[in-house]
Amino acid sequence: MSQQQKIEDLALLRSTVERLASSLPVTDMHTHLYAPEFGELLLWGIDELLTYHYLISESFRWSEEDYSHFWSMSKREQADWIWKKLFIDHSPVSEAATGFITILQSLGLDVTSRNLDDYRRELEKRTANEQVDDVMKLAGVDKIVMTNDPFDPIERPVWLSGGGKTDPRFYAALRVDALLNDWPNAVKELQNLGYEVQAEWTERTKAETRRFLSEWIVRMDALYLAVSMPGDFRYPAEDHRSKMIDEVMVPVCQERNIPFALMIGVRRRVNPSLKLAGDMSMLSDVSAVEALCRRYPDQKFLITMLARENQHELTVLARKFRNLMIFGCWWFLHIESMVEEMTKFRVELLGTSMIPQHSDCRVFEQLIYKWGHSRRIIGNVLADKYEKLHLSGWRLTEEEIKRDIDDLFNRNFWRFLGKA
Template sequence: MSIQTIQSKDQLRSFLHDTIQTTPITDIHSHLFTEDFGGLLLWGIDELLTYHYLVAETFRFQPELSYEAFWAMSKTEQADLVWQTLFIEHSPYSEACRGVLTVLSRLGLDVSTRDLNAYRAFFASMSTTEYLKLVFKLSGVNTVCMTNDPFVDEEREVWETIGEIDPRFHTALRLDPLLNAWDTTWPRLKTWGYSVEEAFSEKTIQGVQSFLRDWIRRMNPLYMAVSLPPSFQFPEESPRGRVIETCILPIAREFDIPFAMMIGVNKRVNPALGDAGDSVGPSDVRAVERLCAQFPDNKFLCTMLARENQHGLAVAARKFRNLHVFGCWWFLNNPSLIEEMTRMRFELLGVSVTPQHSDCRVLDQLIYKWDHSRAIIEKVLFDKYSDLMDTGWSLQQAEIQRDVADLFGGSFWRFLNRPNPAAKA
């Protein structure tokens, strides 16, 4: 088989575009669910419009509307208000608004009509099974990783009866209450039959470890995960610090799965906004470095929420091969910031990074999150490959395909030491 070399930048642009568009994606962090979880799987135009990004934006244009009045509305009424406020009375160029239009357009709907009822009729004509298949096809996503929280009653009940998981979905064991709310969590563990007490005795450590083992065996997660505040430190003389050191990290080593940290969210700075009321703050990258240094046999996934932390986190990943940086999380999921972060990460880490994840809470968002991110990743890669060509380096088509496959999931699966389900036989 002959080696096919890129001969010009025009050819590079065309080949790279085709490769970016056709390479299947592993979305390593989302809040999506399989059909087995019923109402926890959100989809459709009203769910898109009432996503908390758009709710927060709507309130900025509705100074007379009380939070209580909005939450008392039906979902349809809320969606109507969001549509009228953000799409009709103002130009919808925020990234969250643009995302809705991208979804509608890619579904073949005419966004120029601005006909919300027609869009609703389209979604009403689809079954969940049909729509899942369509979204995966349009987004180019091969598999997604859910966020699975055993402390959510509705979800835990499903896990008690669920059979095989839809192969398009993988699991992640989410542990926020265990780490961030020990005072209210340990009594629940005790109620569930685990021998724990508020004090961190050997008995408590064994009880928490048993809880983790049970849920890992039940879920088979790709990793354990937690969202952490900007104040997070390690070492930390707190229940959180003790749970991490004596329970999570030993069990992560036992099952050879990473501990994923999403650091930098200030919860409920405006409680009246509900899920839209969280904010952001700079965090201490040294806490991540200490974890990586003190526990070299553990693997760590990390994304940070503040723009100020991105350079330091990428430098930390250069120093610790047990650290894998991923995604442009939450408030960073804006094109200007995604491009800035992607360029910086490629320049520091090459392809040993996962540049994006969707963080979707609504199924439809898979389409726009990956459409928009693909375009940015393509733009950055074109510039980087052009720089190589300017040195006289020859670019081979197979190597470009390899690189893109790494960025779209290959590096993640290699870090996990698991086979990539999207890899060709």
């Protein structure tokens, strides 16, 4: 059957959707991954996967030990401890634990052996470059957007030496959290980099902060500015954040013609003893996004929120502002039940004019399960919608289905950036 021929058989319709959803290449538009040239910042391998913060916090559900004991262990010892708690002493049924099993199976490792040292030995035979190539192929991801912080002392030298863009599969996004959420520390960092700023919000400080952003956008060829915001973010407000957004960030985004991405709804370190694993979600105010979109109709905003309770309102808001692109099922929402729920009502409200998923990966092999699980769910949601159309007499072609999935997985992002 040609791709232009209308599909008459329901079973063939569903199998076509499932095949395309599982195989079409993806642009992963927000991750915490790095290209191999960034060295130690690229996290991969068995011990990095097992000591991922999702599994750290989950493993303490089964332990009465002091947190300090865990943090005193080597990474390998931590991985062994988590493996025993979550995979040997109990069945790995959580999303993060099941994801680890999916990774092992996809990499061709013997899941039935339950031999962690064998898994380590197999991956230790590979180079970082080989693993990146293999994982991207297995996950069907052909473009990855990193999260890049000029204040990071390990990352910054890569960019200053003219690197960071060697691998054309990797793209930069300029992270600006400190400028919005930790201004005193940002002032010190900017001063150390030679920018004439001070804690007081002077015209010189504003100009120098704009210069910093512009120079690093150009240096990185950054696709967008990105920030993670707490749930108590309000806009507009008589505070530093609103001033920074209005007088620095939006003007620079407009000058460089790039979107501003806000990920809203995190509450940091509710349990400090868990360190990075101690963060939490919280309810956010969608009206802040509404105000931004209304005040700046020519500025594009990429938005995701962390609380389940915000998702429907945010999706409805996206119907009202074409400069708003909602994306992904972020962090604690990246579990199968939430991905299914959110994808369903997003499609019902927005059709295919959104970005249904991003991986948010920190460890490279996580691309395999995060996209594998999401592809299946997104495909099933679309198949149900197409089946409903079919029963109403509307016939689809394979080319039309391919177009829709490519929009969701790729083109909506690049089109929003003006690069499609």
